[in-house]
Amino acid sequence: MSWRVVNHDELLEATGASPYVDVAVPADAVAIVGEHGWAAMHPWRPSGHWGGAALVAPGAPPEAESQALAELLALAPDTPLEWFSTSAGRQLAAPPGFLVDGSGRWDFLSTRVDVPPAGAVFPGDLELLELDDATDAAELEAFGRAHNTDFEGFPGHGFSVLWLGLRDASSALVAIGGMHLLATGTPHLSGIVVDRAQRGRGIGRALTVALTRRALDRCGVSTLGVFSSNAPAISLYHSLGYRTHHRFHTRVLSAL
Structure with a gap:
C-alpha cells in the first residue's frame, strides 16, 4: 500500500467533503490518502490532546489502518498521540513505542439545522442556568458521575466554554450539559446527563436543544459524540436533526 501526504484542502476533496474532516480536523493536521482511504493525526482541542483516525474502504487489507498510523508517526514522530480510531470492526495494531491501553x-454526529422551538420547552418547575467550569466543577462532576458512570464532561479541566444546568425548586441539579470547542473552533456538546429519577419528562431533549442553539448561534454547526451502544440518545439526536457521520472504534494509546 502507498500513501501520499496531503494538506487539509486536498484531504477534504479526497474524502468527498467528509463532515468530520470539515469540522473536526484542523489545518495543522498530518494527513495522508491512499488507494484504500485516508488517515490523519490532529489535535482534538485547542489545548492539544492529539488523536486521529484512519478510514478505509470495507475491502481494504486488514493491516491498512495500522500501516497508515505507522506512516503518520514517521511523518511526525514527536506528535503526542493519545488515541487513534478506525471504523467499527476494523483492526489496529499498536505502533512501535506504544501500548493500546x-x-x-x-x-x-453533527447538525447545521435549527431545532424546533417546541423542543426547548422545559418543565415549569425547573430553571435553566449557566454554571461555571471552575467554581462549579465539583458539583458538576459529582452529579455527572452519580447519574452516568460513563460521564465525560471533564468539568474543571478548562475544556468547556459553557455549562448549562437545570435546578429544581430546592436548587438541586436535575440535568447538566456542556459545550467544548474542537481544535477547529467548532462547538462540541459533551457531558449531557439527566437525573435518573427525572428521565422521561423531556428534560434531556430540551437541554440538548438549548445547547444546540448556543452552538449554532456561535458557529453555525454543532457536533457531539455518543457511545454507539446508547440507542435512545442517538434516536433523540437524530430527531433533532443531527446525523451520524462515522461510527468509530477508538484505541487509547500510551507511550512506552
Missing part, C-alpha cells in the same frame, strides 16, 4: 466505540 483501552478502547471505546462511539458515533460522531
Whole structure:
C-alpha cells in the first residue's frame, strides 16, 4: 500500500467533503490518502490532546489502518498521540513505542439545522442556568458521575466554554450539559446527563436543544459524540436533526 501526504484542502476533496474532516480536523493536521482511504493525526482541542483516525474502504487489507498510523508517526514522530480510531470492526495494531491501553466505540454526529422551538420547552418547575467550569466543577462532576458512570464532561479541566444546568425548586441539579470547542473552533456538546429519577419528562431533549442553539448561534454547526451502544440518545439526536457521520472504534494509546 502507498500513501501520499496531503494538506487539509486536498484531504477534504479526497474524502468527498467528509463532515468530520470539515469540522473536526484542523489545518495543522498530518494527513495522508491512499488507494484504500485516508488517515490523519490532529489535535482534538485547542489545548492539544492529539488523536486521529484512519478510514478505509470495507475491502481494504486488514493491516491498512495500522500501516497508515505507522506512516503518520514517521511523518511526525514527536506528535503526542493519545488515541487513534478506525471504523467499527476494523483492526489496529499498536505502533512501535506504544501500548493500546483501552478502547471505546462511539458515533460522531453533527447538525447545521435549527431545532424546533417546541423542543426547548422545559418543565415549569425547573430553571435553566449557566454554571461555571471552575467554581462549579465539583458539583458538576459529582452529579455527572452519580447519574452516568460513563460521564465525560471533564468539568474543571478548562475544556468547556459553557455549562448549562437545570435546578429544581430546592436548587438541586436535575440535568447538566456542556459545550467544548474542537481544535477547529467548532462547538462540541459533551457531558449531557439527566437525573435518573427525572428521565422521561423531556428534560434531556430540551437541554440538548438549548445547547444546540448556543452552538449554532456561535458557529453555525454543532457536533457531539455518543457511545454507539446508547440507542435512545442517538434516536433523540437524530430527531433533532443531527446525523451520524462515522461510527468509530477508538484505541487509547500510551507511550512506552
